[in-house]
Amino acid sequence: MPPTIIRFDGVSKVYPGGTRAVDDVSFEVFDGECITFVGPSGCGKTTTVKLLNRLVEPTAGSIYLNGQDTAGTDVIALRRNIGYVIQDVGLFPHMTVAQNIALVPRLRGWPERKRYERTEELLHLVSLDPAAFRNRYPHQLSGGQKQRVGVARGLAADPPVILMDEPFGALDPITRTQLQDEFLRLRARLKKVILFVTHDMDEAIKLGDRIAVMRSGRIAQLDTPRKILREPADPFVQNMVGRESGIKLMKLLRIADIMDPAEGMTIPADSLSEAGRRMTEAGKDILLVVDKEGRFQGALSWEQAVRGNRSGGEDLFGRACPTAEAGDRIDATLERMLKHERIWLPVVGEERKLQGVVTMTHFACFFAAGEVPSGEAS
Amino acid sequence: MSAIEYFIKNIGLVLKLTLEHIEITLIAVAISTVIGVAAGIFITRHQRAAAAVIGVAGVLYTIPSLALFGMLIPFIGIGLKPTLIALVLYSQLALIRNTYVGIIQIDPSIREAGRGMGMSNWQFLGMVELPVALPVIMAGIRTAAVMNIGTATIAAYIGAGGLGWLIFRGIASVNSDQIIAGAVPVIILAVGVDYLFILLERALTPAGLRR
Numbered sequence: 001m002p003p004t005i006i007r008f009d010g011v012s013k014v015y016p017g018g019t020r021a022v023d024d025v026s027f028e029v030f031d032g033e034c035i036t037f038v039g040p041s042g043c044g045k046t047t048t049v050k051l052l053n054r055l056v057e058p059t060a061g062s063i064y065l066n067g068q069d070t071a072g073t074d075v076i077a078l079r080r081n082i083g084y085v086i087q088d089v090g091l092f093p094h095m096t097v098a099q100n101i102a103l104v105p106r107l108r109g110w111p112e113r114k115r116y117e118r119t120e121e122l123l124h125l126v127s128l129d130p131a132a133f134r135n136r137y138p139h140q141l142s143g144g145q146k147q148r149v150g151v152a153r154g155l156a157a158d159p160p161v162i163l164m165d166e167p168f169g170a171l172d173p174i175t176r177t178q179l180q181d182e183f184l185r186l187r188a189r190l191k192k193v194i195l196f197v198t199h200d201m202d203e204a205i206k207l208g209d210r211i212a213v214m215r216s217g218r219i220a221q222l223d224t225p226r227k228i229l230r231e232p233a234d235p236f237v238q239n240m241v242g243r244e245s246g247i248k249l250m251k252l253l254r255i256a257d258i259m260d261p262a263e264g265m266t267i268p269a270d271s272l273s274e275a276g277r278r279m280t281e282a283g284k285d286i287l288l289v290v291d292k293e294g295r296f297q298g299a300l301s302w303e304q305a306v307r308g309n310r311s312g313g314e315d316l317f318g319r320a321c322p323t324a325e326a327g328d329r330i331d332a333t334l335e336r337m338l339k340h341e342r343i344w345l346p347v348v349g350e351e352r353k354l355q356g357v358v359t360m361t362h363f364a365c366f367f368a369a370g371e372v373p374s375g376e377a378s
Numbered sequence: 379m380s381a382i383e384y385f386i387k388n389i390g391l392v393l394k395l396t397l398e399h400i401e402i403t404l405i406a407v408a409i410s411t412v413i414g415v416a417a418g419i420f421i422t423r424h425q426r427a428a429a430a431v432i433g434v435a436g437v438l439y440t441i442p443s444l445a446l447f448g449m450l451i452p453f454i455g456i457g458l459k460p461t462l463i464a465l466v467l468y469s470q471l472a473l474i475r476n477t478y479v480g481i482i483q484i485d486p487s488i489r490e491a492g493r494g495m496g497m498s499n500w501q502f503l504g505m506v507e508l509p510v511a512l513p514v515i516m517a518g519i520r521t522a523a524v525m526n527i528g529t530a531t532i533a534a535y536i537g538a539g540g541l542g543w544l545i546f547r548g549i550a551s552v553n554s555d556q557i558i559a560g561a562v563p564v565i566i567l568a569v570g571v572d573y574l575f576i577l578l579e580r581a582l583t584p585a586g587l588r589r
Contacts, residue, residue, distance in 0.1 A: 055494055079496030090491030094509045094584035104495050137586035153495075163494075 002031035004067075005161065005193045006052065011061035012217075013047055021047040023217035024061070034187060034194040035222075036208030038201055038240065044217040045197045049163050052195065053082045065161065080104055083154035083162035083192075087169045089146045091138040097123075097149050098134040104157040122152040127182060144175035151183075161193045169199065180206055201240050205229070205248055213237045225252055247331075250366070255333045256326040258366055259347045259356035266290050266354060269297050275305040288346055288354055296323060296346055296354040323348045326355050334363055384555035392544070396563050399540035402533070403526045403571075406462050410469035410522055415515060417470070418477025419503065428478060435471040443468070443529050447536045461538035465529055469522035476518025480511030513583045520575035527568045541567075 006029040013022040022044045029035055037045035050056040051063055054075050063070045070078055091100050101122055102115040110118070123130040126148040138146060147167055154162055168176045168183075180203065187194070187207075198204050204211045205225040212222045213236075221233040229245045229252070232238040241248070267275050267287045275287055279302050287305070289297040299321045322340045324333045326349045337345055337360070344359040385392060421428040441449075443464065450460035484507060492502045508515075534542025544560025547553070 053494055055490070076496045076498055079494060081496075084491065084494035086487060086490060086494070088485070088487030090485065090487035090489075092488060092492075092506055092510070092586075094506075094586040096586065103497075107496065107501065139586065 002033075004028045005031050005033075005065070006195075007064040008048075008051075009062045009064070011048075011051060011058045011063055013044075013051065013056055014059045020217045021056075022051065022058070025217070025219055026061075027212065027219060027222055029193055029195070031193065032191045033209045034192075034196060034207060035210050035212055036196045036198055036204035037212045037214060038198055038204035039214035039220075041199060042216075043214040045199075045212075045214045046165055048212075048214070049165060049195045049197050052161070053079045053084060053163060080108060080157060081159050081161070083156075083159040085147075085150050085154040085162065085164045085167045087166040089138075089150040091141075091146060091149060091153075093138050096135050096137060097128075097141070100138070100149060101152045101156050103153065108157055110157075118156060119152075122155060125155070125186065126152045128152075143171055144179060147171060147179060151179075151186075155190070159192075161195070164194060164196045166197050166199065168203070176203075183207060201242060202248065205252060213240055246367070250331050251329055253330045253366075254326065255324050255328045255330050255347055255358055256349075256355065258330060258362045259326075259358040260362070261356045262288055262346070262354050265357060267300070268292070272300070272305070275300055276302070279305055288357070290354050293351070294353045296348050296352050299346065321346065323352070324358060325349070330363070330366070333358065381555040381558040385559045388559065392541075392559055392563060395539065395541045395543055395560070396567070399527070399530055399542075399564070399567065402458065402461060402465070402530045402538060402540055403523060406465035406469065406526045406530070407519065407523045409462065410466045410473055410526075411519055413466065414470050414473025414518070414522070415477045418474045418515075419481065419507075421474070421478055422481045422507075432471070432475055432478065435474050438467045439471040443532050444535070447533065451536060456537040458538055460536060461530065461533040464533065465526045468525060468529055472518045472521040472525070473515075476514050476521075477511065480514030480518075481507045483514075484510050509584050510587065513579055513587065516575065516579040516582055520572065520579065523575060524568055524572050527564065527571060531564050 008025050008027050011022060011025050012020065014020050025044075025048060027035075037048060039045050047056050051058055052065070052070065054070060058071075065073075065078070065082075092103070095103070098116075098119045101119045102110075105115045105118055119134065120130045123133060128145065128148055133141075133145070133149075138149070141149065147170075150167065151164075154164070168179050171179065184207065196204075196207055198207075205228070208225060210222060210224050211228050213220045213228065213233075215236050221228060221237045223231075223233075226249065228237065229241060229249045232241055232245075264282070265284065265286070265288050267278065267289055269289050269291050272289070279285070279287060285302050287300045289300055291297055322336065322342060322345060324336060324345045324347045326347050328336075333345065337343070344357055346354060347356045347358055349355045417431060421431050446464050446467070447460060450463060454460045454463065488506065488510075489502075492506055497505065530538065530540050531542035531545065534540050534546055541560045541564045545557050545564075548556030548558075548560060
C-alpha cells in the first residue's frame with residue numbers, strides 16, 4: 001500500500017447561515033493517486049478540495065497533508081506546495097505566459113535561469129511551443145491554450161499535490177477531450193497526487209483512479225471507477241452513473257483485461273517446418289509466429305503450414321496480419337476487428353512482443369456478464 | 379493686440395505665476411494620490427466602509443470651492459495651506475473611486491488563483507492588483523490634476539498665488555489684458571496636463587492590457 005498523503009478526518013464546513021457545505025467527511029488519498037470528486041452543483045465537491053489549501057477553513061475536523069495537520073502550517077507555505085488549477089484559469093492579464101507560469105517559482109525565490117528553464121520545460125509538457133507562446137499575453141490565447149498555461153502554472157514549482165477545480169469545464173467538447181487525453185499522458189509521466197473536481201461523471205471515470213461521488217456535503221461512495229460502475233452504493237450513485245454503465249465500463253477496460261494469453265499458440269519463426277505437425281497434434285487451426293525476442297511476426301494457418309511444408313518455403317505466413325495493442329481500449333479494438341473483418345486479433349505489447357489473443361468470444365462474454373470473463377484478468 | 383504686449387512686457391511675472399500654479403497643483407496631486415489610493419485600497423479590503431467613504435468624498439466634492447475656502451480660513455487662515463487642503467479634499471472622490479473600482483473590477487478568478495497559489499495580501503496587491511488597476515487609477519489622477527488646475531485658480535482669492543492672481547487683479551482693475559494674460563496660460567496648462575496624462579496613462583498601461 002503506498003503511503004497516505006492526504007487524510008480528511010471528520011471534516012465539516014458549516015457557513016454562518018447554517019449551510020452545511022461539507023458534512024463530516026473522512027477519506028484518505030494515497031501517493032500517486034488521482035481522486036475525482038463528482039456530484040451535482042452544491043454537493044460540496046469544490047468546497048472539499050478548497051479545504052485542503054485552506055481557501056476554505058473547516059468548522060470541524062482535521063486535514064492532514066503528509067501527516068501534518070494543515071491547520072498548524074503556515075497557509076502561504078502550504079499553498080505554494082499545492083498546485084492550483086481552476087475552471088476560469090485566472091491568468092494574470094498583465095503578465096506574459098512565461099511570467100504567469102513562473103510566478104510561484106518567483107515567489108519561492110528561484111534564480112532567473114532556473115525559472116526560465118522550468119518555463120520552457122513546462123510549455124513543452126503542455127504542448128505549447130515556447131518560441132511562439134512564451135511572450136504572449138493571456139488575451140492572445142484561445143480557451144484551450146489558456147487552460148494549458150493554467151495547468152503549467154499549477155505544476156510550475158513541482159508541487160507534490162495538485163488541486164484541479166473543473167479545469168476543463170468551460171472548454172468545448174473537442175478541446176476538452178484533447179486536454180483530458182493529455183492529462184492522462186501527463187499523469188503517467190508525473191507521479192502526483194491530484195484532487196480533481198468535475199460535474200461530469202464520464203470525466204470522473206476517465207481521469208480518476210478513484211471517484212468520490214458527493215451529495216449534499218457527504219461522500220456517497222468513494223471507489224474505483226470499475227466498482228462505481230458495477231456496484232453503485234445507492235440509487236443516487238446509480239443515477240449519477242447513468243444508463244450506459246456497460247458502455248462506460250467498456251471504455252475503461254483495456255484489451256489486456258479481457259484477452260487470453262498466447263501460451264501454446266506460438267511457434268518460433270525458425271521452426272516453421274514443424275508447424276503443420278504441431279497444429280495437427282494440438283488440433284489448432286492457427287499458430288502465431290514469433291521471433292527469438294518474442295516479437296510477433298505473423299499468423300500461420302493450417303493450410304499455409306501444410307502447403308509451405310510441401311514447397312519448403314519458410315516465408316509463408318501473412319505478414320500484414322492486423323494486431324491490437326495491449327493498452328488499447330476494448331471498444332476501439334472491437335471497431336478494429338469489425339473494420340478488418342476478423343473474429344480474432346493477436347495482442348502485442350511494447351516492441352510488438354506478443355502478449356495474447358482476443359476473440360469475439362471475449363467480447364461476447366464481456367457483453368453478457370458486463371465484466372471480464374473468468375480466469376483472464378492479467 | 380495689447381494683451382500680447384502686456385504678456386511680453388510682464389513675461390517674468392507670468393512665468394513666475396505659472397510655475398507657482400504648477401507647483402500648487404503638483405503638491406496637491408501628489409498628496410491626494412497618496413491619500414486617495416491608500417483609502418481606495420483600504421475600502422477594497424473593508425468593503426462595508428466603501429459606501430460610506432465614497433459617500434463622504436462625494437459630499438466633499440459637491441461643496442462649492444469658495445464656500446470651502448470660506449470654511450477653512452477661520453481655522454487655518456489664508457495662503458498655501460488651506461488651498462492644498464481644499465484641493466486634496468476635492469481630489470479624493472476621483473482618486474478613491476477610481477482606485478476602488480480599478481481593483482474591485484479585477485476578475486474574481488484572478489483573485490482566487492492568486493490566493494490559491496500562495497501570494498500574500500501585499501504580494502497580490504503589488505504584483506497583480508495595482509498593475510492591473512493602474513490605467514483606471516491613472517485616469518483618476520488625471521481628473522484630479524485637471525480639476526486642481528481650475529480650482530487653484532480660484533485659490534488666488536485666498537492668497538495662494540498662481541495665475542488666478544492675474545485674473546483677479548485684472549477683474550478688480552478692469553484690465554482685460556491682464557485677465558487674458560492670466561486666463562490663457564491656465565487654459566493651456568489644463569489642456570496640456572490633460573493630454574500629458576493621456577500619454578502617461580497609455581505608457582503605463584501594461585502591455586498585456588492593451589488591446
